[in-house]
Amino acid sequence: MTQSEQLFQQARQVIPGGVNSPVRAFRAVGGNPVFIKSAKGAYLHDEDGNRYIELINSWGPMILGHAHELVEKAVSDAIQHSFSFGAPTRREVEMAELIVSMVPSIEKVRMVNSGTEATMSAIRVARGFTGRDKIIKFEGCYHGHGDSFLIAAGSGAVTMGVPDSPGVTKGVAQDTLTAPYNDLEAVRRLAEANKGQIAAIILEAVAGNMGLVLPAEGFIEGLRALCDAEGIVLIFDEVMTGFRLSASGFQGITNVKPDLTTLGKIIGGGMPVGAYGGRDDIMNCVSPAGPVYQAGTLSGNPIAMAAGYAMLSHLKDHPEVYTTLEATGTRLEAGLRAANAKAGKHYTINRIGSMYTLFFNEGPVTDFETAKASDLKLFGAYFQAMLKRGIYLAPSQFESLFLSTALTPEHVDAILAAHEQSLAEILA
Numbered sequence: 221m222t223q224s225e226q227l228f229q230q231a232r233q234v235i236p237g238g239v240n241s242p243v244r245a246f247r248a249v250g251g252n253p254v255f256i257k258s259a260k261g262a263y264l265h266d267e268d269g270n271r272y273i274e275l276i277n278s279w280g281p282m283i284l285g286h287a288h289e290l291v292e293k294a295v296s297d298a299i300q301h302s303f304s305f306g307a308p309t310r311r312e313v314e315m316a317e318l319i320v321s322m323v324p325s326i327e328k329v330r331m332v333n334s335g336t337e338a339t340m341s342a343i344r345v346a347r348g349f350t351g352r353d354k355i356i357k358f359e360g361c362y363h364g365h366g367d368s369f370l371i372a373a374g375s376g377a378v379t380m381g382v383p384d385s386p387g388v389t390k391g392v393a394q395d396t397l398t399a400p401y402n403d404l405e406a407v408r409r410l411a412e413a414n415k416g417q418i419a420a421i422i423l424e425a426v427a428g429n430m431g432l433v434l435p436a437e438g439f440i441e442g443l444r445a446l447c448d449a450e451g452i453v454l455i456f457d458e459v460m461t462g463f464r465l466s467a468s469g470f471q472g473i474t475n476v477k478p479d480l481t482t483l484g485k486i487i488g489g490g491m492p493v494g495a496y497g498g499r500d501d502i503m504n505c506v507s508p509a510g511p512v513y514q515a516g517t518l519s520g521n522p523i524a525m526a527a528g529y530a531m532l533s534h535l536k537d538h539p540e541v542y543t544t545l546e547a548t549g550t551r552l553e554a555g556l557r558a559a560n561a562k563a564g565k566h567y568t569i570n571r572i573g574s575m576y577t578l579f580f581n582e583g584p585v586t587d588f589e590t591a592k593a594s595d596l597k598l599f600g601a602y603f604q605a606m607l608k609r610g611i612y613l614a615p616s617q618f619e620s621l622f623l624s625t626a627l628t629p630e631h632v633d634a635i636l637a638a639h640e641q642s643l644a645e646i647l648a
């Protein structure tokens with residue numbers, strides 16, 4: 221038995237399903253999850269001494285690769301002053317100023333401890349601000365595990381076959397209306413049928429939790445116009461895309477500005493952090509400035525703030541990070557397409573910057589339905605074939621992969637060699 225097998229056996233006795241987040245259990249791809257011991261740069265090392273090239277990067281945060289010295293130093297310096305105070309600190313003011321300076325639509329920001337907390341809080345504020353109850357979300361978008369979002373949810377929820385989770389009350393579920401991603405007409409119909417009742421439209425402007433799906437031309441602009449016309453709060457969930465697609469996230473590469481933005485992942489540099497922010501008048505509803513309650517014992521945690529501040533300042537001062545990531549993504553995408561064509565397959569590859577998904581589906585993949593048409597059995601075989609060759613992919617078709625600046629052209633070539641061999645193996 222390997223160390224990972226032994227640990228998984230132990231884990232199942234004391235942790236539900238043996239993992240602290242469902243997608244880690246490898247249920248969608250079979251086999252035993254790999255237990256990680258350490259990581260540095262572009263590599264993960266497991267408990268059995270195997271090394272993998274990293275394409276998940278902790279589901280996004282490690283944009284500079286693992287254990288980057290800047291973040292490492294910031295954390296070790298911060299630790300000298302204790303780990304949590306539950307009181308205001310200089311660093312959290314600086315962190316808020318930094319976020320506000322980098323994301324133009326954010327005038328005020330509140331730190332929380334996860335992306336889930338950020339999205340839950342953002343819709344509460346939108347409801348408090350508008351005095352309305354309903355929200356619109358998109359099928360296959362995932363906004364964490366808050367009750368209101370576990371309706372037609374992507375990511376681990378669809379991977380485990382529970383996009384509508386038991387445990388969410390009918391009352392909560394009926395306040396979440398869903399539309400197919402990229403279907404503006406469907407959203408307009410919902411808004412018309414529920415006139416004056418919709419507090420917010422929340423979306424992953426680039427969806428990463430049904431696999432990567434890009435917004436169709438005019439979709440985001442149409443949502444903005446609809447929200448303006450109907451007094452609906454537009455929320456971009458940038459937990460994945462924030463500071464990844466540009467130094468100001470997805471909104472840095474489009475003209476559309478949301479009213480509220482949710483953040484997570486990169487802003488903690490790998491520490492557990494989330495944030496939500498946006499228009500001054502909306503954010504002033506948050507307690508103690510206003511009546512909408514939201515709190516947190518560990519919110520603005522000094523270690524997390526130090527890690528996040530080091531990460532964001534680096535991204536702000538080094539725009540070349542994004543050019544490097546684009547070059548890595550371009551090289552990888554071109555190689556994957558060439559290998560697929562050589563194998564006689566024209567699988568869809570959706571990519572933007574350092575995020576991409578290879579769908580086992582000839583596509584196009586433009587929404588949840590088309591993503592679900594992928595050959596999941598083949599994906600599972602591909603995942604295992606790549607893992608065996610030392611490439612660590614997300615263990616589900618319904619996820620994006622994340623590149624880091626630690627990946628060199630040589631790493632990309634190693635990934636492409638493994639890809640070609642894996643395709644040959646699974647298609648034989």
Ligand SMILES: Cc1ncc(COP(=O)(O)O)c(C=O)c1O
Pocket residue numbers: 334335336337339362363364365424428429457458459460484485494
């Ligand atoms: C777009 C998006 N929103 C929200 C979340 C929830 O974040 P967390 O897992 O930190 O609660 C995630 C990831 O899980 C995400 O990808």
Ligand SMILES: N[C@H](C=O)CCC(=O)O
Pocket residue numbers: 241242243244279362375376429460619
């Ligand atoms: N897609 C999720 C976050 O981005 C995957 C992480 C998780 O659910 O554990």
